Amino acid sequence: MTANTQSNETGSLVFHGEINQEQQQILNPAAVALLTELVEKFAPQVDELLNQRVKKQARMDAGELPDFLPETAHIRAGDWKIQGIPAKLQDRRVEITGPVDRKMVINALNARVKVFMADFEDSFSPTWAGVLDGQVNLRDAVNGTIEYTNPANGKHYTLDEDPATLICRVRGIHLPEKHITFNGKIVPGCLVDFALFFSNNYEALLAKGAGPYFYIPKLQSHHESKWWSEVFSYAEDKVNLARGTIKATLLIETIPAVFEMEEILYSMKEHIVALNCGRWDYIFSYIKTLRKHPDRVLPDRHSVTMDKSFLSAYSRLLIKTCHKRGALAMGGMAAFIPAKTAEANDKVLTKVTADKTLEAKNGHDGTWVAHPGLADTAMGVMNEYIGAGNANQINVLREDDAPVTAAELLEPCSGERTETGMRLNIRIGVRYLEAWISGNGCVPIYGLMEDAATAEISRASIWQWIQHGKTLSNGKIVTKALFCQLLQEELVVIRDEEIGIEAYEQGRFAEASKxxxxxxxxEHLAEFLTLSGYDLLD
Incomplete structure (x- = not known):
């Protein structure tokens, strides 16, 4: 396959799009063979899993509220634990996350953190070239050969002696990879990400005393986690690895999943090592799942913080559930980025310290940062609570806690809905979408590192306010007409006050705002903006 290749067939897989010589090394016969088998065996089940989501959401729209499953009460009452946590994943007190571009991979692995989560999902825009180049970058990182020279200033980047542990986050099961078809049907992007990373790297990772480690996003049920466990087992058998060699951390970032955490751990007990509080997607899921419930409309995004009752209950229940079963309980993202002045930066670090202190006090075993400049602050907090001689807080069992109820997990959230907040949502949403459809999924805006999850909150909040005719703090009713008026006004702000006319006209703001x-x-809340935006990607 050459750079001019448009469509190449290997077995029943067809690749649509250019593949250069370096990318072809990733699409080697072993990797393509594994991907072909995984797609043939497991892709048909994805449609049914997604259909189950639709049916469940229809019940929520009809007035039902999520609850713990009566049919799996025996699992929650049982005495069992997960298989175990390998040494490389015992201490994860600070993790950094980011997309898989070459410079980012090097800087993240060199950051003063324990783990780098290399992301093909929310902080990544899955262009075809980006997907393949990302796999090349991770292969080179695993092999220790990755380097990068900035063409603008000649600065050279290489890996330090002892880089962070690498974990790969694949796409959610809802996201397709339109550049690969199997028997004429587009394949799931998650299987592409998994198969290519696993096949190209498992031997080198195991030789280094690590292993093929993954983050799995956007789960909504234990049926989905069981599907993933079967995918992992098949891949292990394919290359004669012991069961449980592949290890995964699952993000609990949807309302349906929080009610099935024990079942999720149980269904993956050979492969799972941790659950993670994906707080931003969780807030989005609260809006999406309860979209037809007028008493559960969220206020401005900035006021929905982890000390709110429904988020605090979510964090505490995740910790208690994980530690009871021998798994780690990972905290959420500090999306702040360092400020340019000392005074402003002190305020950022104060907020990060407060956020991480709350997580550490609750008993989380680790936390996320989006920028290397926050690593020391987060590490200092986690060190204080975990201690130098310990790897984690898995001994914090929260056995004296009162049971967390469904009512607590769904408790309405107080706070104002403001025109300022609505305008901010519009600017963030449009600017992020413009970057995403241009191939950049991780965007610094107003001192925060925005990704798809925060953009989802921005658009879903306004949608929900319109649907329920909510009133802003200044007395204005949120209507489609008001939104369209504010959208046009905020596009002028973006152009004239924030990025400049030249950058605006050279960008894709017309498509993004549309x-x-x-x-x-x-009238219908789209499941994911990335599904709509994907049609605009190369």
């Missing part, structure tokens, strides 16, 4: 408007005024 898509943002369509998503927000639609």
């Amino acid at each position: 898509l943002f408007e369509e998503l927000t005024v639609s």
Whole structure:
């Protein structure tokens, strides 16, 4: 396959799009063979899993509220634990996350953290070239050969002596990879990400005393986690690895999943090592799952913090559940980025310290940062609570806690809905979408590292306010007409006050604002903005 290749067939897989010589090394016969088998065996089940989501959401829209499953009460009452946690994953007190571009991979692995989560999901825009180049970058990182020279200033980047442990986050099961088809049907992006990373790297990772480690996003049920466990087992058998060699951390970032955490751990007990509080997607899921419930409409995004009752209950229940079963309980993201002045930066670090202190006090075993400049602050907090001689807080069992109820997990959240907050949502949503459809999924905006999850909150909040005719703090009723008016006004702000006319005109703001408007005024809440935006990607 050459750079001019448009469609190449290997077995029943067809690749649509250019593949250069370096990318072809990733699509080697072993990797393609594994991907082909995984797609043939497991892709058909994805449609049914997604259909189950639709049916469940229809019940929520009809008035039902999520609850713990009566049919799996025996699992929650049983005496069992997960298989175990390998040495490389015992201490994860600070993790950094980011997309898989070459410079980012090097800087993240060199950061003063324990783990780098290399992301093909929320902080990544899955262009075809980006997907393949990302796999090349991770292969080179695993092999210790990755380097990068900045063409603008000649600065050279290489790996330090003892880089962080690498974990790969694949796409969610809802995201397709349109550049690969099997028997004429587009394949799931998650299987592409998994198969290519696993096949190209498992031997080198095991030789280094690590292993093929994954983050799995966007789960909504234990049926989905069971599917993933079967995928892992098949891949292990394919290359004669012991069961449980592949290890995964699952993000609990949807309302349905929080009610099935024990079942998720149980269904993956050979492969799972941790659950993670994916707080931003969880807030989005609260909006999406309860979208037809007028008493559960969220306020401005900035006021929905982890000390709110429904988020605090989520954090505490995840910790108690994980530690009871021998798994780690990972905390959420500090999306702040360092400020340019000392005074402003002190305020950022104060907020990060407060956020991480709350997580550490609750008993989380680790936390996320989006920028290397926050690593020392987060590490200092986690060190204080975990201690130098310990790897984690798995001994914090929270046995004296009162049982967390469904009512607590769904408790309405107080706070104002403001025009300022609505305008901010519009600017963030449009600017992020413009970057995403241009191939950049991780965007610094107003001192925060925005990704798809925060953009989802921005558009879904306004959609929900419109649907329920909510009133802003200044007395204005949120209507489609008000939103469209504010959208046009905020596009002028973006152009004239924030990025400049030249950058605006060279960008894809017309397409981004059109898509943002369509998503927000639609009668139906689109499942994911990335599904709509994917049609605009190369």
